[in-house]
Amino acid sequence: xKVIAFNGSPRAKGNTHAAxxxxxxxxxxxxxxxxxxxxxxxxxxxxKACGACGRKRNEQCINNDDEINEWIQMIKGxxxxxxxxxxxxxxxxxxxxxxxxxxxxxxxxxxxxxxxKVGAAVAVNRRAGSxxxxxxxxxxxxxxxxxxxxxxxxxxxNALEPGDFSKDMxxxxxxRTLGKNIAWLLKKLD
Numbered sequence: 001x002k003v004i005a006f007n008g009s010p011r012a013k014g015n016t017h018a019a020x021x022x023x024x025x026x027x028x029x030x031x032x033x034x035x036x037x038x039x040x041x042x043x044x045x046x047x048k049a050c051g052a053c054g055r056k057r058n059e060q061c062i063n064n065d066d067e068i069n070e071w072i073q074m075i076k077g078x079x080x081x082x083x084x085x086x087x088x089x090x091x092x093x094x095x096x097x098x099x100x101x102x103x104x105x106x107x108x109x110x111x112x113x114x115x116x117k118v119g120a121a122v123a124v125n126r127r128a129g130s131x132x133x134x135x136x137x138x139x140x141x142x143x144x145x146x147x148x149x150x151x152x153x154x155x156x157x158n159a160l161e162p163g164d165f166s167k168d169m170x171x172x173x174x175x176r177t178l179g180k181n182i183a184w185l186l187k188k189l190d
Contacts, residue, residue: 001186002033003080003118006071008096009040011086015159016040016124018166019175020084023122026179027080032186037074040085040095042066047101054109061102068102072113075103079186080118083140087125087133100140112145118185119146120178123156124165130156149185151178 005024009016017036024034045065052062059076060069075081085096092100107113121137123130134154141148155178157171158164165171 001079001190002035002077003027003082003182003186004035004037004074004078005082005084006099007036007038007040008083008085008093008099009124010093010095011162012038012041014086014162015157015165016084016086016122018159019122019124019157019171020082022172022175023082023120023179023182026176027183030180030183030187032183035074037071039071039099040093042095044068044095044098044102046098047105053106057110059106059110059113061106063102068099071099072103072106075107076113078117079189080120080182081114081146082120082122082182083137084122084124085133085137087123087129090129090132092123092133092136096137100137104140104144107144114144114146116189117146118182118189119144119148120182121155122175122178124159125156126160127158130154147185147189149178149181151175151181
């Protein structure tokens with residue numbers, strides 16, 4: 001089994017990365033392979049709505065301007081996906097949105113490649129707005145027919161400056177519980 005987390009923050013080692021790492025640490029402790037992929041610092045262009053993925057059905061986005069096709073194949077081989085994003089003006093980062101749109105169109109056009117995989121959202125904010133980000137990512141999981149586990153609270157953390165995540169004890173506990181629940185669910189589905 002394998003879980004891949006995608007970090008939609010432009011800050012490769014920032015608070016979103018730390019929150020995702022906390023989730024993956026728990027999953028890994030249950031003997032499940034994990035990987036953390038940095039997407040937020042890449043030039044992830046938005047979907048052009050060209051429809052080529054639906055016509056070709058070759059598990060590829062024709063707009064191959066970044067690693068999107070590599071990420072799609074990684075997702076195809078994974079049992080679980082965690083997507084994390086910082087909260088910018090009450091929403092997910094533009095990079096996270098572009099990733100979701102492009103992955104979503106390709107996977108739906110190719111027979112629902114995400115169906116019955118486990119998906120979890122992680123949102124990080126300064127003070128507020130993260131529930132919108134959390135919700136937006138979960139919309140993607142639900143429309144892709146994925147199974148979404150919960151935690152002891154919404155999967156959000158409060159942090160602004162580098163390293164602030166380590167001070168959010170409730171956020172850290174929430175991420176650890178999420179990781180345990182993802183691992184438990186994957187083992188039940190196996």
